[in-house]
Amino acid sequence: MIDGYWELLILLSLVNVIFAVSLNLVLGFNGQFSLGHAGFLAIGAYASGVATASYDLPLWAGMLLALLVSGVASVIIGYPCLRLRGDYLAIATLGFAEIIRIVLTTLPRDIFGGPTGMDNINNIKDYLSFPESFNGPGNLIFTVIFAMLLLGLLGFSAWTLSRLLAALLSRLLPWKHWRWLVLGLLAALLVWRFEKASNFFLGKFMFSQAFSPKAIASNQWAAFAACGLIVLLCLWLTRNYLASMHGRMAIAIREDEVAANNLGIDIAWMKLQNFIFASMLAGLAGALTAHTLPLIRPLGFGFFKSVEVLLMVVLGGMGSLTGSVFGAITITVLPELLRFLEQWRMVIYSLSLVLLMLFRPGGLMGTQEIGNLIRLRLFKAQERPGA
């Protein structure tokens, strides 16, 4: 069992993975600068929200509708706009997202909720009903999985941090063992504050409460599993698309439009096709958002949301699927992990983004996928015996 705050964060991370992958298809793989991606998220969210809350349709119908409506919207916006280049396309898509937002605030309040938004949308957990005997073990398994993931993430961060600090320190004062000193200090900090750290950790992940009546009544694990499966499905489809001839043509357009055109590729149509696919993914992410957040409102899909997803893609690496996954999770979770800094939170958050862009201008992953990187590492290790 995980407390509600973290439950929401985890679900939002999963949703944002789909959203970031969607923008990466347009920006990273096809080279088209869209600044209005939140518009499609809004369309998906409201399509599914309105269908299920105001018209009592089932969840699958809401999701299907979200896919359909965002697909149609992407044709309407993509057909004229994708002929524009660079900055112009960014401005046009930005305008589109603002139009969507403003239209949503002015639509009839009893159906669309108006500027205050909709708070009567069913949560995804309400749709997943399992026998209660499933919920105890399910919750425990997912708690263990997430605890291990978080531990791994923290360990990896400490490892990277030590490397970074050691690099900086050895520039000031050359010494071989800076890294071990830093790691040792971190370990000492952990031992010194062990009780506090473990309380924090066990507080987030309530292992012992997995079988409590409250936990058994909730379908938390089922929500994680459902969202996780949808994310995996989306990643699988996207990977297939990128390995197919259509994906290859999209990437070729990013690399060189003129050359692609001279190879018999219909640039306008391929861009549109890519855009439709990406927007449908964004619509799906929107539908999941609507059933995850307690409230959706037009302001939540404003310019800032578009910038946030842009950040995820750029941070993870434009043109890397696994990069988008990392980027989405980092941008969703990092500001929350930094809450202990209180008023310094946003300063440190921005500073860490600036530092990251300075040290890794291509994003965490560049255009590489994690599989390739690991293979490269192993390969290089073979090339240099004794290294």
Place this chain on the structure above:
Amino acid sequence: MLEIDNISVVFGGLTAVRELSFNVYPRKIVGLIGPNGAGKSTAFNAILGVFPPTSGEVRLEGRRIDRLSTHEISRLGIGRTFQNIRLFKGMSVLDNVRVALNRQFRYSFIEGLLRLPRCVKMEREIESRAMEILSYFGLAEVAQKQAGALPYGLQKYLEIARAYALHPKYLLLDEPAAGLNDSETEALTGKIRQLMNETGCGVLLIEHDMGLVMEICEYITVIEYGAKISEGSPEHVRHDPKVIEAYLGKQEEQA
């Protein structure tokens, strides 16, 4: 036969190509030469629909193609290379060629998305065909490398390989020997000739290297300021006073 019939290209008040006519035949290498800024590349782009001709006609096997868009013209079987190499630099060498095979092996978007059997089969065929083409150009060993990381000479070959993968009836090469040394140029011309003989495609060549043009072209069109000033066999063109004037300046009359 690829017929260029009386085409003009006008940008605003500037006539870049003026009433130019020439033909490209299968199994023949035709040269288009002229001093810098003569409008050679513009003529190329007019044929390919990048800047459609303002007037005149371009016909491919009797069919008018000058109002078609670039990708349609390419699909009809005209491959090209660029003056300043335009590879898909971030993609692998293999992918560069695979992209060009998009018309010969087709499957639908959905099949690709779900990786249905037809997609898998087609992808296998695409890969083996691409490898075939790469080994024909001696690029098989570098197939997995990033195209932008290849040395300059190999990039030239890769660009021709990519154009060849379109299975073109006519191949338009924009300064293929630019930046190559003599022995590389020789190897390249040998390859172009071999390609032409084996596939029966026609080649149109823009070139600065007069030696190369004189050696491999069977028919040459010379343009200056967008207009044709001479045409004929290399021997004829070489001795044409107008061509000598355009390239070397006018000889002063002797007293």
